[in-house]
Amino acid sequence: MAFTDFERRWIVAIMSAFTTPEGELTVADGEADYVYAAEVMAAGSRLKARVGLRVAVWVVALAPAWALGRAQTLDELPAAGRTELIARLLDHRAYLVRGLATLLKLTATLAMMRSPAVRARSGYDRAADARSPSTRRALPLVTSQGVMT
Amino acid sequence: MSDLEDEADFVIVGTGAGGATAARVLSAAGHSVVMLEEGARLVTADRPRDLLGAMAQAFRDMGTNATEGASPLPLLQARCVGGATAINSGIIWRLPDEVRREWSERRGLGELVDERGLSEAFDAIEGELEITDTAPSLWGGNATLMARGAEALGLVGKAIARNASRCKGSAQCLQGCPGEARQSMDVSYVPRAIRQGARLHARARVDRVRFDGGRATGVEGAVLDAERRVVGALRVRARRAVIVAASAVQSPVILWRSGLRGPVGETFMAHPGCAVVGRFDEPVGMGFGATQAYEVPLRERRMKLESISLPPEMIAARLPGAGPAWQERLAHLDHVAQWAVQVRMEAVGRVRPAWFGRGGEASVRYAPTRADMMRVREGVATLCRMMFAAGAREVYPGIAGVRSVLRDPSEVALVEAREHPQSHYSMMASHLFASCPAGADPATSAVGPDLAVHGVNGLYVMDSSALPTNLGVNPQHSIMGVTWRAAERLAQRTESAATRCVGAVRETAASVPLSSRTGAA
Ligand SMILES: Cc1cc2nc3c(=O)[nH]c(=O)nc-3n(C[C@H](O)[C@H](O)[C@H](O)COP(=O)(O)OP(=O)(O)OC[C@H]3O[C@@H](n4cnc5c(N)ncnc54)[C@H](O)[C@@H]3O)c2cc1C
Ligand code: SF4
Numbered sequence A: 001m002a003f004t005d006f007e008r009r010w011i012v013a014i015m016s017a018f019t020t021p022e023g024e025l026t027v028a029d030g031e032a033d034y035v036y037a038a039e040v041m042a043a044g045s046r047l048k049a050r051v052g053l054r055v056a057v058w059v060v061a062l063a064p065a066w067a068l069g070r071a072q073t074l075d076e077l078p079a080a081g082r083t084e085l086i087a088r089l090l091d092h093r094a095y096l097v098r099g100l101a102t103l104l105k106l107t108a109t110l111a112m113m114r115s116p117a118v119r120a121r122s123g124y125d126r127a128a129d130a131r132s133p134s135t136r137r138a139l140p141l142v143t144s145q146g147v148m149t
Numbered sequence B: 001m002s003d004l005e006d007e008a009d010f011v012i013v014g015t016g017a018g019g020a021t022a023a024r025v026l027s028a029a030g031h032s033v034v035m036l037e038e039g040a041r042l043v044t045a046d047r048p049r050d051l052l053g054a055m056a057q058a059f060r061d062m063g064t065n066a067t068e069g070a071s072p073l074p075l076l077q078a079r080c081v082g083g084a085t086a087i088n089s090g091i092i093w094r095l096p097d098e099v100r101r102e103w104s105e106r107r108g109l110g111e112l113v114d115e116r117g118l119s120e121a122f123d124a125i126e127g128e129l130e131i132t133d134t135a136p137s138l139w140g141g142n143a144t145l146m147a148r149g150a151e152a153l154g155l156v157g158k159a160i161a162r163n164a165s166r167c168k169g170s171a172q173c174l175q176g177c178p179g180e181a182r183q184s185m186d187v188s189y190v191p192r193a194i195r196q197g198a199r200l201h202a203r204a205r206v207d208r209v210r211f212d213g214g215r216a217t218g219v220e221g222a223v224l225d226a227e228r229r230v231v232g233a234l235r236v237r238a239r240r241a242v243i244v245a246a247s248a249v250q251s252p253v254i255l256w257r258s259g260l261r262g263p264v265g266e267t268f269m270a271h272p273g274c275a276v277v278g279r280f281d282e283p284v285g286m287g288f289g290a291t292q293a294y295e296v297p298l299r300e301r302r303m304k305l306e307s308i309s310l311p312p313e314m315i316a317a318r319l320p321g322a323g324p325a326w327q328e329r330l331a332h333l334d335h336v337a338q339w340a341v342q343v344r345m346e347a348v349g350r351v352r353p354a355w356f357g358r359g360g361e362a363s364v365r366y367a368p369t370r371a372d373m374m375r376v377r378e379g380v381a382t383l384c385r386m387m388f389a390a391g392a393r394e395v396y397p398g399i400a401g402v403r404s405v406l407r408d409p410s411e412v413a414l415v416e417a418r419e420h421p422q423s424h425y426s427m428m429a430s431h432l433f434a435s436c437p438a439g440a441d442p443a444t445s446a447v448g449p450d451l452a453v454h455g456v457n458g459l460y461v462m463d464s465s466a467l468p469t470n471l472g473v474n475p476q477h478s479i480m481g482v483t484w485r486a487a488e489r490l491a492q493r494t495e496s497a498a499t500r501c502v503g504a505v506r507e508t509a510a511s512v513p514l515s516s517r518t519g520a521a
Helices: A005-016 A034-044 A047-061 A063-068 A079-090 A095-112 A116-122 A133-138 B017-028 B051-058 B097-107 B115-128 B140-152 B189-195 B247-257 B312-318 B324-330 B370-390 B409-416 B476-500
Strands: A141-143 A146-148 B004-013 B033-036 B199-201 B204-212 B215-224 B230-244 B273-280 B294-298 B303-307 B336-343 B350-353 B362-365 B392-396 B459-461
Touching: A005 A034, A005 A047, A005 A079, A005 A095, A034 A047, A034 A095, A034 B051, A047 A063, A047 A095, A063 A079, A079 A095, A095 B051, A095 B312, A116 B312, B004 B017, B004 B199, B004 B215, B017 B033, B017 B189, B017 B476, B033 B189, B033 B204, B033 B230, B051 B312, B097 B115, B115 B476, B140 B294, B140 B303, B140 B336, B140 B370, B189 B199, B204 B230, B204 B247, B230 B247, B230 B476, B247 B350, B247 B362, B273 B312, B273 B370, B303 B370, B312 B336, B336 B370, B370 B392, B370 B409
Parallel strands: B004 B033, B004 B230, B033 B199, B230 B459
Antiparallel strands: A141 A146, B204 B215, B215 B230, B273 B336, B273 B392, B294 B303, B303 B336, B350 B362
């Protein structure tokens, strides 16, 4: 199931809107391949999930119309407006909307963290440097062999 | 076309905890064994470290499968040699004794789960798969903080026992252990069975069992290419028996497609769960340490709490919101901890083949009961309290309709203030059971006390689907132990039958017609 050109444009507009240029962890243009991530997700999924992913793209892309009453698609909103709208959809009271927006958020993070630079900026791999040794030493450890201190 | 034909004493469908253990035991007893696996055989060095690549390679349908209905519950499974053991955390728990006794007394499985016999099987597996408690040096910040939180609340926790004595603490179990420390089936029992003479055909999907005069004589299906396109027909003859071990979702589908009915697929059970994330001022370093290292078993409350370190992709998606607030949290992933609750739910669901879609696809109906959801809420609230007790600055309970960021222990009351429907949680299930339950009574069980399908000769189910109920503990060891017992007894029976017919005909069972409740022909 290949995405059409306008769907690809929507995918980039939606997924890049989870972050803003002002935020602490930024994602530069081209650093995350959102379309690739969406295509891999779609290719590996069952028909139902593939349709779900496409529906998610359409529902979020058309959200300015159904959520704000504006005759626009998401990519036509200013960047800040996109992010604000997506944040609202993630908290939407309708489970379907919330679920579809969350699916796109996961797809976006799958793309973002494939980039070594973005992943490095997240701090996930920051050296553990004997983390919280005081905490660890203070703890009695209960194992199946008994309590170790 | 590249058709595949083969023949063996035992044809085993699936190479997960059940199938690989059956292959290991039967090949050791000198029987010829063919293992058929729908997924690919993965080479450790080639397994991608990024989650997108890892999911595409090893997860069934990218992890997007879910139950039917208005509140789908994601069902996480693997599709590769080793089955779900190739992506699991290696947690090991023996079958709890009260569950063993219940199966023995109420299900008539006394011999199968005989205390001494089962204990010997567990001993053997624990020796072969290098089971040890996770050493404190491998706990990492995530588990260490969880222990601190549990202790502060007076909960009794312990180091998790795992099949990874050479674990280096890379927190990458989900992507496959880079050093093959974790003794998943793809690096333990599958290669061992091959060394003992078994043959493995990967990318070989079984669609149905073939019968002749009431006896299972083999399987047929499709040979797949790397993109899972059908490139040939699969036909494998079983001289003695077919053993279906394709998981609690796929095994009943294969039996249904083979014309078997009755209790097949009628009693699907699970341990669904969800996670709580917290942010700490001190560094946590979730990427350092064993993927899962500390647990708080709360069996009397039908739940279990575990530390769980996941790849950054998943943690990032789990942090609340979008935009600058999300980005600020995202920039400090090394300060984030995650712990989960798994609930031994009382709900019973149903598995059937999907109406449409490619071969093997399933439709699963499953709805947690109100009591189940109360336990989920209790588990989430407990985890939130543990987070604060361990020093969390912010806790993200992950329940729609509840404040997404809690900043004070008093706010945990918001979680408990009312009931939340299943759709308000981000739940998933990876412990799946009982869709072809074992038992003495054919009216309520799909397979008998020897795991043979009732009313059919030469057809067995040896995987999570054959366990009669869910367990309340991580299932792989119970699946392996029960399968070990059943396969050992099958090997003994087959041996004695074979010696009776001194090298002549290799049939062991007389052909009897299928029972009337099986539509197989
Ligand atoms: C992410 C994750 C983490 C987990 N962590 C733990 C843990 O730490 N400890 C624990 O005890 N349990 C854990 N589990 C659960 C445990 O791994 C499973 O319960 C167990 O592997 C189930 O064994 P099985 O043999 O029933 O099925 P599986 O292991 O799922 O194996 C079934 C195999 O059959 C194959 N198959 C399916 N259909 C066909 C077909 N038509 N033809 C041919 N082959 C087919 C599948 O591809 C698969 O390889 C985890 C599960 C997951 C998903
Ligand atoms: S934590 Fe890392 S080293 Fe340890 S078993 Fe898992 S993948 Fe292997």
